[in-house]
Amino acid sequence: MTEGFSTLEGWYTLHDFRTMDWPAWKALDPREKALVQEELFSLLHRFCAIDEKREGSFGLFDVAGHKADFLFLNLRPTLEEITSLERDLNKTQFARYAKPAYSYVSVVEISNYLHGQEKKPEDMLQDPYVQSRLYPVLPKVKAICFYPMNKKRDGQDNWYTLPVEERRALMRDHGMTGRKFAGQLTQMIGGSIGLDDWEWGVTLFANDPVVFKKVVTDMRFDVVSARYAEFGAFFVGNALDNDQLIKALDGTCHSTSK
Numbered sequence: 001m002t003e004g005f006s007t008l009e010g011w012y013t014l015h016d017f018r019t020m021d022w023p024a025w026k027a028l029d030p031r032e033k034a035l036v037q038e039e040l041f042s043l044l045h046r047f048c049a050i051d052e053k054r055e056g057s058f059g060l061f062d063v064a065g066h067k068a069d070f071l072f073l074n075l076r077p078t079l080e081e082i083t084s085l086e087r088d089l090n091k092t093q094f095a096r097y098a099k100p101a102y103s104y105v106s107v108v109e110i111s112n113y114l115h116g117q118e119k120k121p122e123d124m125l126q127d128p129y130v131q132s133r134l135y136p137v138l139p140k141v142k143a144i145c146f147y148p149m150n151k152k153r154d155g156q157d158n159w160y161t162l163p164v165e166e167r168r169a170l171m172r173d174h175g176m177t178g179r180k181f182a183g184q185l186t187q188m189i190g191g192s193i194g195l196d197d198w199e200w201g202v203t204l205f206a207n208d209p210v211v212f213k214k215v216v217t218d219m220r221f222d223v224v225s226a227r228y229a230e231f232g233a234f235f236v237g238n239a240l241d242n243d244q245l246i247k248a249l250d251g252t253c254h255s256t257s258k
């Protein structure tokens with residue numbers, strides 16, 4: 001840990017992207033389809049109940065493009081709960097039709113680049129704002145954008161050899177750009193060094209997906225992104241409630257109440 005810099009960690013996250021085998025799904029007998037959906041809904045009810053008890057958070061999204069069809073996004077206090085819920089989904093009949101497309105594991109992270117430089121981590125943890133960022137209720141907005149990213153370690157462009165003061169100044173500019181979008185966008189940063197293939201998973205939530213394009217474009221002009229950022233694949237989608245999910249699956253289900 002470099003001097004003057006620390007991170008706090010909250011809930012573990014699993015972004016579980018699935019691609020539907022639509023021909024197999026369409027070929028299912030309607031009664032069979034209803035049973036598969038009912039089993040899926042009982043699992044989704046459990047995920048939602050955890051959200052209500054504040055023992056994690058859950059969101060389901062309809063992904064645009066061919067990279068995936070659905071995103072199951074789950075946050076939990078421990079990695080054991082993450083592997084267990086992943087298995088629960090895999091054991092459903094629905095998983096025969098909803099194949100793994102991509103996944104990302106991280107832990108919600110906030111850094112003290114801008115806040116709490118003088119505060120001890122244990123004092124920062126008392127702050128209700130910090131609590132709400134580390135243990136977030138996923139916002140009930142229309143759209144989501146997810147992508148993994150790194151900070152470069154490439155010759156002169158090495159984020160990790162920059163002095164902390166320089167990183168802090170660059171992150172201040174990043175934060176200022178971000179704040180121009182206050183009220184239109186929520187960011188959730190998942191730290192994934194040592195957990196997955198990239199260093200962070202960035203999840204953005206907004207009602208208008210155009211905001212994703214605008215914020216990511218503006219940030220490309222900040223030195224921290226222009227010079228040091230490397231990006232993985234981008235995923236974008238719409239939030240799905242139970243009724244919309246049934247419509248998407250083109251089926252019927254008796255136990256749709258949340």
Ligand code: 76R
Pocket residue numbers: 111113114115149151171174175177178179181185186187189200202204215216219220225229
């Ligand atoms: O003000 C604060 O409380 C937090 C300031 C802040 C930090 C520390 C902040 C603000 N971010 C921080 C950390 Mn962010 N963020 C991204 C991306 O596309 C790109 O170019 C980058 C992807 C977006 C769009 C975005 C949005 N942020 C980070 C980190 C960890 C870096 C590290 O530790 O080195 C990453 C990888 C990252 C990436 N950021 C904001 C936003 C927005 C909209 C804000 C202001 C609003 C907010 O605080 O939520």
